[in-house]
Amino acid sequence: MSRHPLRWLVFSLLTTVLMVSGVAAAQGTPVRGGSLRVAITGDPPTLDPHTSTAVIVLEVASHVVEYLYARDANGLVQPMLAAALPEVSEDGLTYTIRLREGVPFHDGHVLNAEDVVASLDRWRRIGTGKAYMAGAEITAADDHTVVITLPAPVGVLTSVLGWAEGAAVIYTAAQIAEVGDSPIDAPIGTGPYRLKEWRKGQEVILERFDSYVGVDAPASGDAGAKHAYLDEIRFISVPDAATRQAGLESGEYDVNYRASASDLELIEASDEMYAWMMRPGYNYIAVINHASPLMQNQGVRRALQAAIDVYPLVLGAFGDDDVFALTASIVPREYGAMFNDTAGAELYDVGDPDLAAAILKESGYDGTPIRWLTSRDYDYQYRGTLIAVDQTTAVGFNSEIIVRDWATTVSIRNDPTAWDIFIGNFTIAPEPEMIQYLTSTYLNSYEGSAEWRDAMDRLARTTDLAERQQTWAEAQQAFYEDAGAIQMANTFLLNAYASDVHVEARYFLFQAWNTWKE
Amino acid sequence: MFAYVARRLGSMVATMLVVGVVVFFVIHAVPGDVTSALLGQDASREQIEALRARLNLDQPLHVQFVSWFGGVVRGDLGSSTYMRVPVIDAIGQRLEPTGMLALLATLVAVTLGVTLGVIAAVRHNTWIDYAVMFVAMLGLSLPGFWLGLLMILTFAVKLRWLPAAGYVPLAESPIDTLRYLVMPAVSLGFSQAAVIARMTRASMLDALREDFVRTARSKGLPEGRVVVRHALRNALIPVLTVIGLSIATVAGGVVVTETVFNIPGAGRLVIESVQRRDYPVLQGAVIAVAFVYALVNLLVDLSYLGLDPRVRYS
Numbered sequence: 001m002s003r004h005p006l007r008w009l010v011f012s013l014l015t016t017v018l019m020v021s022g023v024a025a026a027q028g029t030p031v032r033g034g035s036l037r038v039a040i041t042g043d044p045p046t047l048d049p050h051t052s053t054a055v056i057v058l059e060v061a062s063h064v065v066e067y068l069y070a071r072d073a074n075g076l077v078q079p080m081l082a083a084a085l086p087e088v089s090e091d092g093l094t095y096t097i098r099l100r101e102g103v104p105f106h107d108g109h110v111l112n113a114e115d116v117v118a119s120l121d122r123w124r125r126i127g128t129g130k131a132y133m134a135g136a137e138i139t140a141a142d143d144h145t146v147v148i149t150l151p152a153p154v155g156v157l158t159s160v161l162g163w164a165e166g167a168a169v170i171y172t173a174a175q176i177a178e179v180g181d182s183p184i185d186a187p188i189g190t191g192p193y194r195l196k197e198w199r200k201g202q203e204v205i206l207e208r209f210d211s212y213v214g215v216d217a218p219a220s221g222d223a224g225a226k227h228a229y230l231d232e233i234r235f236i237s238v239p240d241a242a243t244r245q246a247g248l249e250s251g252e253y254d255v256n257y258r259a260s261a262s263d264l265e266l267i268e269a270s271d272e273m274y275a276w277m278m279r280p281g282y283n284y285i286a287v288i289n290h291a292s293p294l295m296q297n298q299g300v301r302r303a304l305q306a307a308i309d310v311y312p313l314v315l316g317a318f319g320d321d322d323v324f325a326l327t328a329s330i331v332p333r334e335y336g337a338m339f340n341d342t343a344g345a346e347l348y349d350v351g352d353p354d355l356a357a358a359i360l361k362e363s364g365y366d367g368t369p370i371r372w373l374t375s376r377d378y379d380y381q382y383r384g385t386l387i388a389v390d391q392t393t394a395v396g397f398n399s400e401i402i403v404r405d406w407a408t409t410v411s412i413r414n415d416p417t418a419w420d421i422f423i424g425n426f427t428i429a430p431e432p433e434m435i436q437y438l439t440s441t442y443l444n445s446y447e448g449s450a451e452w453r454d455a456m457d458r459l460a461r462t463t464d465l466a467e468r469q470q471t472w473a474e475a476q477q478a479f480y481e482d483a484g485a486i487q488m489a490n491t492f493l494l495n496a497y498a499s500d501v502h503v504e505a506r507y508f509l510f511q512a513w514n515t516w517k518e
Numbered sequence: 519m520f521a522y523v524a525r526r527l528g529s530m531v532a533t534m535l536v537v538g539v540v541v542f543f544v545i546h547a548v549p550g551d552v553t554s555a556l557l558g559q560d561a562s563r564e565q566i567e568a569l570r571a572r573l574n575l576d577q578p579l580h581v582q583f584v585s586w587f588g589g590v591v592r593g594d595l596g597s598s599t600y601m602r603v604p605v606i607d608a609i610g611q612r613l614e615p616t617g618m619l620a621l622l623a624t625l626v627a628v629t630l631g632v633t634l635g636v637i638a639a640v641r642h643n644t645w646i647d648y649a650v651m652f653v654a655m656l657g658l659s660l661p662g663f664w665l666g667l668l669m670i671l672t673f674a675v676k677l678r679w680l681p682a683a684g685y686v687p688l689a690e691s692p693i694d695t696l697r698y699l700v701m702p703a704v705s706l707g708f709s710q711a712a713v714i715a716r717m718t719r720a721s722m723l724d725a726l727r728e729d730f731v732r733t734a735r736s737k738g739l740p741e742g743r744v745v746v747r748h749a750l751r752n753a754l755i756p757v758l759t760v761i762g763l764s765i766a767t768v769a770g771g772v773v774v775t776e777t778v779f780n781i782p783g784a785g786r787l788v789i790e791s792v793q794r795r796d797y798p799v800l801q802g803a804v805i806a807v808a809f810v811y812a813l814v815n816l817l818v819d820l821s822y823l824g825l826d827p828r829v830r831y832s
Binding site: 051405436 | 548549550551554555556557558559560561562563564565566568572600601602603608611612667670671674675678681682683684777778779780782786787790793794795
């Protein structure tokens with residue numbers, strides 16, 4: 001007997017396309033042809049999502065490579081290279097995945113189970129898959145069936161296999177044999193576009209793959225049909241935000257990927273371009289380094305939590321309240337079922353200096369400086385940190401700001417002894433188990449309280465929706481009570497399009513399929 | 519003279535090696551490495567450590583240095599850890615845009631600077647002199663990137679006469695190459711034109727007071743010929759030194775200009791390599807820039823020979 005692991009997702013709270021906001025721009029009849037010039041923030045480090053979790057890697061590579069499952073606009077997992085959602089054994093240990101037949105790769109090879117076995121094995125060996133599939137056995141039952149046998153249940157496995165960041169993309173077994181664990185710069189995938197040329201440091205040029213065989217379902221989010229209307233997509237590396245915007249205004253580019261929030265008004269006032277807000281974008285939080293002896297004092301963490309007045313801090317950091325939403329929920333509303341803005345909410349956005357001072361006094365805090373790590377390379381980090389330092393100094397904290405360039409900041413963050421707290425945008429996921437800063441292997445070394453660990457252990461083993469929601473509510477409550485991190489807001493990212501570019505279906509990541517130009 | 523040139527070239531090689539050693543240790547003294555740029559924000563500590571080991575970044579510094587420097591003395595600058603291409607190719611691919619930009623910017627600077635300087639000197643203490651010196655002061659005061667943004671706003675966004683950003687290689691379309699480089703070259707060359715104009719004016723004023731100029735005039739030579747053939751030629755030696763320094767400044771200025779105008783040149787490569795901690799590219803690029811500086815200095819010294827017969831190198 002088998003059961004559907006993600007059936008609960010159909011009870012998703014979402015009834016509308018919440019991942020999408022802004023103007024619906026797909027009017028008229030799609031036109032085939034043309035080249036889309038997308039000004040991106042920099043040259044991607046690789047086109048291989050197995051080896052990098054950088055969002056830009058996936059946003060370029062997802063046109064070329066695909067994964068077994070994908071999320072639709074309602075946050076539900078749908079088949080992509082798989083023929084259906086997996087069959088899962090009663091004990092939750094065996095996943096049987098049937099693949100679609102007749103799906104060609106860009107080199108003419110047709111997808112089979114060996115390709116999937118080789119790809120998943122590589123993904124769990126060198127990529128984010130290790131956290132979910134360590135010790136798992138991945139085998140080909142026949143040409144088009146893959147069986148994954150886990151040592152212990154992983155409630156979110158299907159979700160992870162359809163997740164975008166650090167994605168479990170499928171390459172040919174031959175390419176993996178050839179490249180091994182090195183980053184793949186010329187991926188051979190099954191996507192609607194194939195790599196034409198990568199002029200490193202300048203641009204990535206993709207061309208339509210005419211033999212693409214997609215899913216026979218309406219386009220929705222990351223899932224469904226992918227119509228390759230455009231002949232060519234050029235991802236041009238333009239690191240300077242003002243230059244990207246000027247290039248969009250002058251007609252040099254068709255898309256300004258990551259427009260500045262300060263340009264939002266200008267874009268909305270223009271007839272020649274329009275804005276699309278990517279939501280949910282990131283979680284803006286103060287991540288606490290739990291390896292630091294000072295921050296292991298729960299009273300100190302609770303005092304910080306009570307001191308932070310969220311709205312002025314986030315407004316000061318981002319400058320425009322159209323680009324963020326305050327929420328106590330760690331999983332954003334747009335991702336569906338695990339959204340919860342009540343558990344622990346009494347400890348969110350407290351902003352009470354007297355209470356914070358009292359908690360701090362009780363904690364035995366001896367005036368040791370709290371090291372706030374930040375970088376001016378990202379203004380929102382720096383400005384938010386300045387305000388947080390101001391708010392916490394007012395209640396009696398002794399703060400020290402460490403300001404470095406971004407590469408140095410990252411290096412310091414990786415040293416558990418060198419910092420105490422860091423404010424920034426962190427990627428979020430639909431399932432709590434997939435959120436990096438909630439895991440102990442991430443840079444903040446968060447182990448959590450006994451209540452937290454117990455709830456997360458139970459969560460990892462269950463796929464029942466009601467049970468998952470209840471368990472996550474307990475975990476989120478424990479997270480707040482433990483002051484695991486200081487939750488602040490969801491922040492959105494902005495892409496700006498020339499008005500002659502039409503997009504039929506949108507996801508929270510940039511996609512240029514189902515996109516056409518007049 | 520050939521012995522002199524050979525000696526200078528020999529000392530250039532030694533300079534490059536010293537620069538290489540210094541840059542290696544300075545760069546490695548800065549915290550951070552390429553793993554954050556490669557792996558992205560969500561990588562676990564284990565993934566970071568595995569990548570550091572694969573790239574040999576976990577080796578002691580002296581081991582990394584011996585490995586890199588051993589390559590350098592054999593003419594191998596190594597491979598980019600971010601782009602995974604040989605450093606020599608990474609820099610080589612960026613030389614054309616940077617070279618063209620530097621050339622055009624220098625052309626703008628020299629043409630504008632010398633012409634305005636001569637006019638100001640000849641029309642000394644008139645409104646023309648004051649106007650030229652005002653423009654020169656403006657050129658010195660305006661930051662190049664600001665001028666660049668202003669030009670983009672005016673000529674690309676509002677008037678749409680010129681492309682806002684990017685570069686087209688010469689081999690594809692020389693006319694487009696020029697169209698893409700007009701604004702960057704002017705924004706980069708303008709401040710140097712101001713420096714050259716001021717130096718030319720001062721040097722010309724001195725020359726115009728010399729006896730040989732008075733003699734030329736008393737011989738009845740036309741004023742244009744007096745100014746160009748007699749005064750300017752003699753005034754050019756200090757100007758040439760400034761032009762040499764300007765070329766070096768322009769070579770440094772391309773970093774900002776290439777970023778503002780999104781020109782995929784060597785300057786932007788340097789900036790990006792600093793941000794990514796792509797050590798091999800950064801080390802190779804610094805050596806390449808030092809080489810250009812040394813070469814320009816040598817060429818300027820040699821050009822004195824053509825201008826002043828009294829100069830001898832032995």
